[in-house]
């Protein structure tokens with residue numbers, strides 16, 4: 001690999017030198033210089049096409065896949081030409097790390113959407129035994145096995161990557177600081193606790209008082225080792241951003257994209273089909289928090305935006321979009337279609353209130369038939385609810401008025417894996433429902449991560465190739 005790459009580099013350097021010479025010589029002998037340049041470019045192209053593509057393999061659980069995982073995949077891809085991802089199945093995750101939050105099909109959908117991933121192998125073992133490595137080399141044509149610079153130990157304390165290391169087939173990439181599945185589960189547990197407090201609040205209370213109380217609550221506690229977004233990282237993920245070509249139809253999808261998941265992937269995939277260029281607005285933290293409590297969003301704006309940028313269906317991203325699609329936004333980006341999940345036009349606070357109202361109705365004593373007699377309390381509760389609904393605006397109202405609003409139909413009930421129906425709220429619900437199991441798993445993982453940060457040095461160099 002290094003020889004042919006070295007050859008390419010030399011050829012590319014020659015080309016650059018010739019271009020520089022040509023800048024001066026082109027006046028004297030334009031035809032000859034052009035022919036020379038064309039011949040060199042042909043040689044470079046043919047050498048590239050003759051070289052056997054380097055296949056690299058990265059495995060993982062990729063539970064609650066986050067931008068740290070995406071950055072690992074980006075670096076792994078930079079180690080070669082084709083990135084093959086090994087997805088560890090649920091039973092293996094359970095055996096080696098504890099219960100996963102997401103099912104295999106849900107984890108798979110997000111990883112398959114990451115733009116640096118070329119192939120996926122399912123049902124791979126957590127332990128890279130010599131026999132399994134042999135299968136990777138011979139059956140899947142893998143040249144190198146890649147993993148982050150964090151220790152990856154098997155339940156018996158041995159190194160899961162010992163075999164490829166001994167065989168000289170191991171490549172290490174730099175782990176992304178400030179994010180991990182454990183950290184995200186910790187944040188979800190806090191968000192779930194805040195949801196419980198809100199759910200138990202008196203439904204007849206004044207909404208403004210509720211909001212004020214919520215705002216006064218301690219803001220979400222972020223890890224002290226939290227992720228720091230740099231422009232370089234954003235450039236690596238976005239590939240510099242693309243501009244729509246003349247005549248391309250721009251589609252705009254927007255949302256919080258908190259806990260980026262298979263449901264988001266489906267929305268973006270379907271949105272892309274409605275045009276040629278998909279622009280995604282990732283709501284700022286205030287918009288993403290609206291009506292959901294101080295513990296939301298679970299991921300901060302730069303974290304959510306990177307998750308969206310890593311998705312292959314996305315062409316460009318607005319980092320910190322407003323909750324409401326404005327006339328100005330539509331005009332500025334020449335948006336031809338504003339796309340949302342069906343039912344998504346109902347603003348989040350209203351959705352919460354509808355659910356709360358439904359519960360309140362269920363709890364109310366049944367009427368005995370005949371004339372419906374409302375109690376004074378019930379009437380005033382309805383009045384308040386109506387007032388709350390009126391205050392809230394449909395975020396897609398202007399797009400509807402302009403006739404550019406399109407709905408993505410809900411996923412078919414018989415969707416193969418069911419992964420498409422996943423939502424961020426469902427993820428929070430799952431973690432809350434098994435709080436004890438996740439707290440126990442995280443207590444073990446928190447210790448390992450604390451040790452990792454204590455011993456952390458900066459030895460591994462992050463791979464520079466940007467896309």
Ligand code: CTP
Pocket residue numbers: 058059060061062063068069071072146147148149150174175176177178179180181182
């Ligand atoms: N990874 C990374 N940066 C992170 C988290 C994971 O580079 N912040 C890399 C790991 O080093 C590994 C790959 O992503 O090469 C898949 O990781 P996974 O098996 O999902 O588990 P963990 O390493 O335990 O990641 P997490 O703690 O987030 O679960």
